[in-house]
Amino acid sequence: MASLCGSIQCRSSPKAVLLDAAVGCKPGKKISAFPTPSSSILPVLLRSSRSRVPVVSQLERRESLKTARASVAEVPVEVLLEDVELPKGDMWSVHKFGGTCVGNSQRIKNVANIVVKDDSERKLVIVSAMSKVTDMMYDLIHKAQSRDDSYVLALDNVLEKHRSTALDLLEGSDLASFLSSLDIDINNLKAMLRAIYIAGHATDSFTDFVVGHGELWSAQMLSSVIRSCGVDCKWMDTRDVLIVNPTNSNQVDPDFSETEKRLEKWYSQNPSRTIIATGFIASTPQNIPTTLKRDGSDFSAAIMGALLRAHQVTIWTDVDGVYSADPRKVGEAVILKTLSYQEAWEMSYFGANVLHPRTIIPVMRYNIPIQIRNIFNLSAPGTKICHPSVLEDENLPKLESYVKGFATIDNLALVNVEGTGMVGVPGTASAIFGAVKDVGANVIMISQASSEHSVCFAVPENEVKAVAEALKARFSNALDAGRLSQVAVIPNCSILAAVGQKMASTPGVSATLFNALAKANINIRAIAQGCSEYNVTVVVKREDCTRALRAVHSRFYLSRTTIAMGIIGPGLIGSTLLEQLKDQAAVLKEEFNIDLRVMGITGSRKMLLSGVGIDLSQWRELLSEKGVVCDLEKFVQHVQGNDSIPNTVLVDCTADSIVASHYYDWLRKGIHVITPNKKANSGPLDQYLKLRALQRQSYTHYFYEATVGAGLPIISTLRGLLETGDKILNVEGIFSGTLSYIFNNFSGKKPFSEVVAEAKEAGYTEPDPRDDLSGTDVARKVIILARECGMKLELANIPVESLVPEPLRTSASAAEFMEKLPRFDQEMTAKLQDAKNAGQVLRYVGVVDAANRRGVVEVRKYDKDHPFAQLSGSDNIIAFTTTRYKDQPLIVRGPGAGAQVTAGGIFSDILRLASYLGAPS
Numbered sequence: 001m002a003s004l005c006g007s008i009q010c011r012s013s014p015k016a017v018l019l020d021a022a023v024g025c026k027p028g029k030k031i032s033a034f035p036t037p038s039s040s041i042l043p044v045l046l047r048s049s050r051s052r053v054p055v056v057s058q059l060e061r062r063e064s065l066k067t068a069r070a071s072v073a074e075v076p077v078e079v080l081l082e083d084v085e086l087p088k089g090d091m092w093s094v095h096k097f098g099g100t101c102v103g104n105s106q107r108i109k110n111v112a113n114i115v116v117k118d119d120s121e122r123k124l125v126i127v128s129a130m131s132k133v134t135d136m137m138y139d140l141i142h143k144a145q146s147r148d149d150s151y152v153l154a155l156d157n158v159l160e161k162h163r164s165t166a167l168d169l170l171e172g173s174d175l176a177s178f179l180s181s182l183d184i185d186i187n188n189l190k191a192m193l194r195a196i197y198i199a200g201h202a203t204d205s206f207t208d209f210v211v212g213h214g215e216l217w218s219a220q221m222l223s224s225v226i227r228s229c230g231v232d233c234k235w236m237d238t239r240d241v242l243i244v245n246p247t248n249s250n251q252v253d254p255d256f257s258e259t260e261k262r263l264e265k266w267y268s269q270n271p272s273r274t275i276i277a278t279g280f281i282a283s284t285p286q287n288i289p290t291t292l293k294r295d296g297s298d299f300s301a302a303i304m305g306a307l308l309r310a311h312q313v314t315i316w317t318d319v320d321g322v323y324s325a326d327p328r329k330v331g332e333a334v335i336l337k338t339l340s341y342q343e344a345w346e347m348s349y350f351g352a353n354v355l356h357p358r359t360i361i362p363v364m365r366y367n368i369p370i371q372i373r374n375i376f377n378l379s380a381p382g383t384k385i386c387h388p389s390v391l392e393d394e395n396l397p398k399l400e401s402y403v404k405g406f407a408t409i410d411n412l413a414l415v416n417v418e419g420t421g422m423v424g425v426p427g428t429a430s431a432i433f434g435a436v437k438d439v440g441a442n443v444i445m446i447s448q449a450s451s452e453h454s455v456c457f458a459v460p461e462n463e464v465k466a467v468a469e470a471l472k473a474r475f476s477n478a479l480d481a482g483r484l485s486q487v488a489v490i491p492n493c494s495i496l497a498a499v500g501q502k503m504a505s506t507p508g509v510s511a512t513l514f515n516a517l518a519k520a521n522i523n524i525r526a527i528a529q530g531c532s533e534y535n536v537t538v539v540v541k542r543e544d545c546t547r548a549l550r551a552v553h554s555r556f557y558l559s560r561t562t563i564a565m566g567i568i569g570p571g572l573i574g575s576t577l578l579e580q581l582k583d584q585a586a587v588l589k590e591e592f593n594i595d596l597r598v599m600g601i602t603g604s605r606k607m608l609l610s611g612v613g614i615d616l617s618q619w620r621e622l623l624s625e626k627g628v629v630c631d632l633e634k635f636v637q638h639v640q641g642n643d644s645i646p647n648t649v650l651v652d653c654t655a656d657s658i659v660a661s662h663y664y665d666w667l668r669k670g671i672h673v674i675t676p677n678k679k680a681n682s683g684p685l686d687q688y689l690k691l692r693a694l695q696r697q698s699y700t701h702y703f704y705e706a707t708v709g710a711g712l713p714i715i716s717t718l719r720g721l722l723e724t725g726d727k728i729l730n731v732e733g734i735f736s737g738t739l740s741y742i743f744n745n746f747s748g749k750k751p752f753s754e755v756v757a758e759a760k761e762a763g764y765t766e767p768d769p770r771d772d773l774s775g776t777d778v779a780r781k782v783i784i785l786a787r788e789c790g791m792k793l794e795l796a797n798i799p800v801e802s803l804v805p806e807p808l809r810t811s812a813s814a815a816e817f818m819e820k821l822p823r824f825d826q827e828m829t830a831k832l833q834d835a836k837n838a839g840q841v842l843r844y845v846g847v848v849d850a851a852n853r854r855g856v857v858e859v860r861k862y863d864k865d866h867p868f869a870q871l872s873g874s875d876n877i878i879a880f881t882t883t884r885y886k887d888q889p890l891i892v893r894g895p896g897a898g899a900q901v902t903a904g905g906i907f908s909d910i911l912r913l914a915s916y917l918g919a920p921s
């Protein structure tokens, strides 16, 4: 029989018995059959040409052939084949192996191995051309029709690739058969390409005929290898079976009933439990070769799976399955274990490299699952695409099961047709889309609000010019008359779609999606959701698309809440924060789903950058060994420009007003800012107001709890009072950890300068301790709280009593100041003695006098039983007197300076940010 090729194993199945009887061999004994030219369609193509190629198609020959030639132990014998009925049902499993799966001889052996190991009763295997071969074949056509002689050489390369693969794979008569059939094919191709060369043109069917050869060769080689493993196996040229009708959109529609008839007939003449069939290629009802176009082999497998009512169609590829988002854009994308047909459909429509939607339709009719598997990672279970009722319970977090994945389409433009003249006018939409159709543009998304003032739709960017021109021409009267105000084009857009079957009828999914986008500061240009609710589609600026994808992906718990952090100023506080982050990172990841990645650390001289996150156990060594000259702009770009992380925060641990002056720009870029640095909030009022206004307008966060009272909840307490409608009358307190420590410990036993040195050593002071002793630091805190209460004060408005001896105020450096301070010890001892004599203690206090809208910083004397006199260590104490807390003020007290508590306050702001960005609370 025509397609018997190589050796086959006799089996004791009914069909095999028939064959066994015919050839007189026992089950298990090998028989061989002669090959036949695979290019069975060629004569059909050339029937009307004057070629010397025989004009009887193999199909026709097969019609008339009632016998097939076979051989036992290489001796040809005639085998009489009787019609055998094609069994259908779940005894069949269908596999499809793409080009990379059969890319070389070793891979073809692997494929054979997988096929042999599949213990299904019957198997049909669709195989693509070896990788790159289809492109090589298209290149032959291209060269020949451009009259480029090098097509001859290129054809030799095609021949050589298959010859050498066959030499690796096959031997004996199998090899001889294949090589002889390959030679015939190549000679036929040579003739055909010559004809194309002379004509300078290739028709579609000529092209389809040529390019389909890759599949013919890989199917023949694979079937030979499988037979050599002792498995009864035949190869099928699907052009003899698969019949399709071209549609006008460069697609084809399978003719299922004709294909079924032909498949049954083919099977009756080629009964086998394992069939290796060519993917991609098919014929028209007139037996003209054609192809199934893009992703054609998947489609071949789906059609065959449906016709056989197979229990499963496995699509073998080189990825572990379908990802929740493009893994090149979202590093944390996960493989989905299951998808419903509709979900797979939507994902692939929106650009996910899943399956072409049409591939799903044939199998969906019979609820046949499609399994996507990685041929290079057999341990990965892959993704199963099936009816929603059989989706496995994956124990996924709730939201994940609602939204399965996200996909994007780039290079789009939005067209907005706007005007009052459209309202209530039937036919407007038809006229708009009629004009779009006339220029052959593909409308990807449509959105129209019910006010009917505008119709907005997305088309591929390269089609938008023609669309806009067509619309302007079509509506020129309406535009002139003002019934339409504009046909506007918004270029550089992308679509982001969230896909999930369970989104239907689940409130809150789109709210969560939009919320995640808002929090990532991404503006949505247009929205569409069909009433199937399987996808929610938004249009965003192209430059925002990847960030948008990451933000929504991370929000729906497909990945952790991941934040890219940049730490500026790894001094005392900064380095303590890095230490705390290092210790807590694993717990945050595992228990709270928060993944904090320090992507950069910059001091004032060197910076260290990382693409994945700095190893915090050795950041000091890395900074000193691998650090580069610091450049704040580059640093910020790097931290924000990370590939896989949607959220960025810069943590300013300096006391630098220049660093603080960048906050506005950073927030505008969507970068969150967290800081213990008081310079921005106590700096020039106009800049402060601008910063806060920006912060309120956007979803970008600016947290600065540690600027007052270090880790103590001062800002948050004040906010809480104000936001719940309380009225602040007065905030009074000891705001300086340094001064608190000094006054708590300066009892006269040690000189004043020594106590100051202790405070510095303990990490309570500002980088320059004069900022503490001068009262400036306290004045800044008073300003910060006053402004928080809505008072518009500048630092200069606060009268401050300085403790820095007059002659030291102009010392060149903090070090010089510390060195000279002992000269003034006696002066301070005298002040202390004055207070003691009066039975009182000295305390350095700051006051926000909200009632009188002023602030003050001064040394006050307090009785020894006053709460302010009871402090120890670096304690701060802050008393809020409000309308609600009038008789007894609300008091917050505790250590208000020091590395651990300050870094802890910053850390807690970072976690607040994570929770605002969607981490579970």
Ligand SMILES: NC(=O)C1=CN([C@@H]2O[C@H](COP(=O)(O)OP(=O)(O)OC[C@H]3O[C@@H](n4cnc5c(N)ncnc54)[C@H](O)[C@@H]3O)[C@@H](O)[C@H]2O)C=CC1
Binding pocket: 568, 569, 570, 571, 572, 573, 574, 602, 603, 604, 605, 653, 654, 655, 656, 658, 659, 676, 677, 678, 706, 707, 709, 710, 737, 763, 764, 765, 766, 767, 896, 897, 898, 899, 902
């Ligand atoms: N020490 C404490 O208890 C508290 C401190 N703070 C604030 O924390 C901040 C840091 O204080 P410390 O760590 O004690 O100071 P520090 O002097 O130990 O550290 C500051 C670091 O910033 C670096 N730096 C300065 N300018 C820079 C620039 N332009 N770019 C990059 N790096 C730069 C310095 O080289 C230094 O490493 C200050 O704003 C301080 O007011 C806030 C609350 C409590």
Ligand SMILES: N[C@@H](CC=O)C(=O)O
Binding pocket: 706, 707, 708, 709, 710, 735, 736, 737, 738, 739, 764, 765, 766, 772, 777, 896, 897, 898
């Ligand atoms: N130097 C400051 C540190 C906190 O802001 C202080 O002493 O309070």
Ligand code: NA
Binding pocket: 705, 706, 707, 708, 709, 710, 711, 712, 713, 714, 715, 905
């Ligand atoms: Na605080």
